Amino acid sequence: MSTNGTENIIEVRGLVNQFGKQRVHDSLDLDVHRGEVLGVVGGSGTGKSVLLRTIIGLNRPREGRITVLGIDARKTGRESEELLRRWGVLFQDGALFSSLTVAENIAVPIKEHTDLPGDVIQEICYLKIGLVGLPSDAGPKYPSQLSGGMRKRAGLARALALDPDILFLDEPTAGLDPIGAADFDMLIRDLQQSLGLTVFMVTHDLDSLVSITDRIAVLIDKKCKVGTIHELLQDQHPWIKEYFHGPRGRAAQKE
Amino acid sequence: MERRTPRGLGGRNTNEATGRMAPESGWIEGRHERDTLVFSIGGAWNMHALARLLREVRAAIPSRATLGGRTRARIDLANVSVLDSSGAWLVADTKRRLDALGLKTEIVVGRAADRALLDRVDKALTRIGVLSKPARARPILAALGNIGRIVVEAGQKGHELLSFFGLSVILIARAFAKPWRIQMKATFKHIETTGLNALPIVGLLNFLIGMVVAFMGAVQLKKFGAEIFTVNLVGVAVLRELGVLITAILIAGRSGSAFTAQIGTMKVNQEIDAMQTIGLNPVEVLVLPRILAMMITLPLLTFYADMMGLAGGALMATLSLEISLDAFLRQLHDAVDLSTFLIGILKAPFCAYIIALVGCFEGMQVAGSAESVGTRTTMAVVEAIFLVIVFDALVAIGLSILGI
Secondary structure, three states, X not given: OOOOOOOEEEEEEEEEEEEOOXXXXXXXXXXXXXXXXXXXXXXXXXXXHHHHHHHOOOOOOOEEEEEEOOEEOOOOOHHHHHHHHHEEEEOOOOXXXXXXXXXXXXXXXXXXXXXXXXXXXXXXXXXXXXXXXXXXXXXXXXXXXXXXHHHXXXXXXXXXXXXXOEEEEEOOOOOOOHHXXXXXXXXXXXXHHHHOOEEEEEOOOHHHHHHHOOEEEEEEOOEEEEEOHHHHHHOOOHHHHHHHHXXXXXXXXXX | OOOOOOOOOHHHHOOOOOXXXXXXXXXXXXXXXXXXXXXXXXXXXXHHHHHHHHHHHHHHOOOOOOOOOOOEEEEEEEEEEEEOHHHHHHHHHXXXXXXXOXXXXXXXXXXXXXXXXXXXXXXXXXXXXXOOOOOOOOHHHHHHHHHHHHHXXXXXXXXXXXXXXXXXXXXXXXXXXXXXXXXXXXXXXXXXXXXHHHHHHHHHHHHHHHHHHHXXXXXXXXXXXXXXXXXXXXXXXXXXXXXXXXXXXXXXXXXXXXXXXXXXXXXXXXXXXXXXXXXXXXXXXXHHHHHHHHHHHHHHHHHHHHHHHHHHHHHHHHHHHOOOHHHHHHHHHHHOOHHHHHHHHHHHHHHHHHHHHHHHHXXXXXXOOHHHHHHXXXXXHHHHHHHHHHHHHHHHHHHHHHOO
């Protein structure tokens, strides 16, 4: 699959992350292909969020090289600024700026990176609100006035504000009810297809993994094992077996 | 499920910074075909180029006058290499503007993916509805509206505060009936933090105030050769007004705000909800100990503040007026009587009640986010100081009517 001309949009090579004496990642390699949805799973403490934070530059790795869209992610200056425009990040609870309304939140990256007139920015903000399935009256509301699911959608709208190439999601369905989670999965899938996004998704939700990911990266033994769900189902590693063949794993695959 | 190939050639395209192959940047071209106005657009229609494209597109759209009898328009996307949602928005916006000119507008799309994106954007825009233009500002009406809103809100707040006051009175009465239910440990802890820990700052400030009053009085009274009456001024001002007022304002800023922040944080963490489910009365557990602690502490602090204020005055008198400490005390004995001291110190428990009540009340009003804790804390301090000064003024007026 990776040899038939797919382009690697993210390349991680020899990544080492260490906190104190605890080594979280040890020469970890990972490729993300353009246009795919990659799910990242792993037990707690295996550094899923650390991996995400390292790729988007919030955590400096001890060693290793990370290339995103052909740009070395550790570089600073104009190139890294270019990167900021081309990825969007949805944090766990949306991480919306609490002093701004939803529409203003979405406008923040647009105002920062373009010089569009105010009414156009406003209209694009509301377009994003519509794209993520929020009602228009959510625009002037403050994050504290929204439910958890709506906050996630608003966060997604902000992540999509600049029409990025890559979307990073940190546990997008955590804390949502099953119906809300399934809706959110479908929304991500839908947007991924119509906007041509590459999605890097840290998740614990087996339903999301089964229904929307193309490939799954399992963080295990400080490294990373990547495959489609069918490949991973054949895997003999005890943790992977436990994960996909446990009761929850089986239930998710039945659908 | 079949997966669409990813949109455009984005990755190979857009990176000027790395010197990779640059994309064909977006363009628009207008021409006529008989009665049809044709806009060919091509290149990368994305957020990157949106600001420029917007200007070019708006310039290309004719006005009603230059339309010249054409009845149709066509937007041709055949040459578009990259289209993202903001590009699609601009296409939709252009169509809307052409429609508004009375032209029958159609959109011709080269790739199925672009059609899908345009539909999606159209759907989102319809769902959101045409954005209502913000109402034209009417400054006078808005100002009047604001005044009205502020008055109503103040009235509501006064009403709520009053019912909270009633609640606290009932609970205090109940607590005296069953004194073993009072949370002694919490009460003592609050006495320590609001009282003991405030001693240095309260002492220093009142000492300085005593000195300032003595100095100001001395300068004025010297003109009449009545320096000795500086002692009267210091004695009456500190004992009757300044000691209690300065201390109350200080404690409102120091402890009233802390009450709001503590209770507000607990509210945000849902600790208050947890208490209620366990069967604890949050007002009894959180508010009562704070009110009691404050009512015990503030009179004691006021006495201490009085002494420090007089000491400051005495120091200033000995240093700059050459009134000996002995003379100062003798004059003070003549100048003030017990009632002066009592008027000051008896105001303290009432001020304490106001400060603790407002602090706890605002804490209980916290809702939603951590930001609300900050706003409520500010409100608590402002309201507490306001009410303390209003109370002090009312007492002063009342006493002057009574002739005390």
